Amino acid sequence: MSQATPERIVIATRESRLALWQAEHIKARLEALYPGCRVELLGMTTRGDQILDRPLAKVGGKGLFVKELETALLDGRADIAVHSMKDVPMEMGEAFALPCICAREVPLDAFVSRRYESLADMPPGAVVGTSSLRRESQIHAQYPFLGVTSLRGNLDTRLRKLDEGQYDAIILAAAGLTRLGMGERIRSILPAEVSLPAAGQGALGIECLAAREDVIGWLQPLADADTTACVLAERAVARALAGSCEVPLGAYALIRAGRLWLRGFVARPDGSEIVRAEREGAAGEAESLGRALAEALRAQGAEALLADLG
Numbered sequence: 001m002s003q004a005t006p007e008r009i010v011i012a013t014r015e016s017r018l019a020l021w022q023a024e025h026i027k028a029r030l031e032a033l034y035p036g037c038r039v040e041l042l043g044m045t046t047r048g049d050q051i052l053d054r055p056l057a058k059v060g061g062k063g064l065f066v067k068e069l070e071t072a073l074l075d076g077r078a079d080i081a082v083h084s085m086k087d088v089p090m091e092m093g094e095a096f097a098l099p100c101i102c103a104r105e106v107p108l109d110a111f112v113s114r115r116y117e118s119l120a121d122m123p124p125g126a127v128v129g130t131s132s133l134r135r136e137s138q139i140h141a142q143y144p145f146l147g148v149t150s151l152r153g154n155l156d157t158r159l160r161k162l163d164e165g166q167y168d169a170i171i172l173a174a175a176g177l178t179r180l181g182m183g184e185r186i187r188s189i190l191p192a193e194v195s196l197p198a199a200g201q202g203a204l205g206i207e208c209l210a211a212r213e214d215v216i217g218w219l220q221p222l223a224d225a226d227t228t229a230c231v232l233a234e235r236a237v238a239r240a241l242a243g244s245c246e247v248p249l250g251a252y253a254l255i256r257a258g259r260l261w262l263r264g265f266v267a268r269p270d271g272s273e274i275v276r277a278e279r280e281g282a283a284g285e286a287e288s289l290g291r292a293l294a295e296a297l298r299a300q301g302a303e304a305l306l307a308d309l310g
Contacts, residue, residue: 006030006218008038012069012078015043016154018176022204023082025179026102026222033221042078044068066207070096073209080215081207085200085231086173088207090239097210101231103224105175107202107252109135109195110186112162112177113169118188119143122168129158129167133269137248138195139171140271155180171195175202196250196265199234203227226255229283236290237264241302247309251290260286264293266302268309275300 009030013023020043027039045068066088069081074095085101092098116122119139129151130136136148151158151167155176162170171190177183206222208215230253237251251264260283267274277296281289294302 004214005034006037006214008040009034009080009215009218010040010042010078012042012044012072012081014065014069015045018155018180019082019084021179022084026080026082026204026206029102029222030218034218042072044072070207073207079208079212080219083205083207084176085203085205085235086198088200088205090199090235092207095209095211096207097212097216098205098207099216100206100219100223101228102204102206102222104203104227104230105178106189107197108174108192109190109197110172110174110177111169111188111190112159112172112185113187114163116169116187119146119169119190119194122146126168129161129170132171132198133246133248134198134250134267135171135195137267137269137271137274138250138265140269141267141274142194142271144271155182159185173197173201192252192263196263197252199238199249199251200231201252203231205231226283229253229260229286230255233260233262233286233290233293234264236287237262237294237297240291240294241266241297241306247306251293253286255283259283260289262289262293264297266297266305268305273301273305275302275305 011023011027013019023041030039066083072078073081111118124145125147127147127149128139129149131151139146139148151170158170161167174186174189177186206219233253234251238249241249248267248269253260253262259280261280263278265274265276275297277293279289279293
């Protein structure tokens, strides 16, 4: 594997404010690592950014956020692409590799409202906005008296819709708000027991062509071992259960006392039925733990739920 110092690295990125922050963050880290290297951004608009009038689940899932970036890798316009790991499809094409998962920001969901402090403070009939079936199912299960409606758009658009009074509260990933310096908008962080996160939430991944051994070598210093183990375990759960944004599914891993603790659930969108399981094991067995957790969920009835949702 070539370890020659890079002279130029081009990063493909979506052009939303959060995606650009993520790409700039990786750019700064690469420039610090390789002071003589020119790191440039290639901004792109993806299909996921263009289709804002329908839920992602209806138009092809979160893979719509990465396809154009992958095309830029294939045709040589870019060397790497920076993704939020929760947007990366569970099955990647053979031409691509994900050699680097960086240290994770807070992976939990955030409650954002101008009127209320938490979901528990909201009165019957109040409306919560979210684009996620995972969040929707958990809200319905624990707060059946609340209304849940679809919320699309980038972070600024979602906050504007809240401020205009279209929703009484919205649920967003805490990581995005924190990264953009908008942590003051967070009224409360939802514990995993209330809203178990999506696989990979809060982590940034760097994608490149599998054949680019030089790029893979350059990226290794940015990888974080604990975050990588957690995200691999979470993605293994979702992959084994055919997880996408079309399925209300959560998977969340923590390293505690050197061991990996993994929790997961599958639900009906209306929250009327939820199956949960957890597993613990060595961090080096992350993906096998994820597969084992998926089997435990199937044994408790996830198979029937998935069949109905399919």
